[in-house]
Amino acid sequence: MASNINSNDIDSNYPVAGQDNDSQGFRDNFNTIKTSLATAKSEITSLQDDTAKTNAENDFNGNIIREANMQSNTEVTYPTGNLTGSTNIDFNNGHYQIVTVTGSITLTLTNWAASGKLCKLRLELKGNSESEAATVTFSAGSQTIKLDQGFLLSDSTQQAQMTNPFTVDPGKDYIIDFWTHNGGLTVYSQLVGTFA
Numbered sequence: 001m002a003s004n005i006n007s008n009d010i011d012s013n014y015p016v017a018g019q020d021n022d023s024q025g026f027r028d029n030f031n032t033i034k035t036s037l038a039t040a041k042s043e044i045t046s047l048q049d050d051t052a053k054t055n056a057e058n059d060f061n062g063n064i065i066r067e068a069n070m071q072s073n074t075e076v077t078y079p080t081g082n083l084t085g086s087t088n089i090d091f092n093n094g095h096y097q098i099v100t101v102t103g104s105i106t107l108t109l110t111n112w113a114a115s116g117k118l119c120k121l122r123l124e125l126k127g128n129s130e131s132e133a134a135t136v137t138f139s140a141g142s143q144t145i146k147l148d149q150g151f152l153l154s155d156s157t158q159q160a161q162m163t164n165p166f167t168v169d170p171g172k173d174y175i176i177d178f179w180t181h182n183g184g185l186t187v188y189s190q191l192v193g194t195f196a
Helices: 024-049
Strands: 075-085 087-090 096-099 103-108 121-129 134-139 144-147 166-168 174-181 186-195
Touching: 075 087, 121 166, 166 174
Parallel strands: 075 096, 087 103, 096 121, 103 134, 144 186
Antiparallel strands: 121 174, 134 166, 174 186
């Protein structure tokens, strides 16, 4: 964006040395300087308010970042801690959330972005080693969760399938992906793996 600061109207040859100068020239220069400073203040304020910072968090308010070449980026992890009661898993808390399951609970997936935006959420379910197996029921409110049906491995055994409710065994970790592109009307789910 080009600046609107006008320095061209400042008469740099005024006042003329060695002669009586009309005060109107001073007033014209001061007025141009005053107007330019006000414009500079407005433009700097806009830059401070509306541009990305390297020393602070940035909220792009849904605007598109295009043609970016990313390197060494990370994603925030969000540990919910030990859950003994039903709770919401809020997409706004980040793409990777960690839940330690200490009893049978319902996890409701909430706050997906608007339709037309792909939202991905990876959930790490940790079985508490001191508890018995627990059941986790996934909910999308009144919306639909579609389950991955798995596939046959090369030795004709069935790959582990995503289920709802889902059983969490003590001392095991489960990675489950959820995603939607229509604001959560349909949420797809896939068991990525079981780790012990």
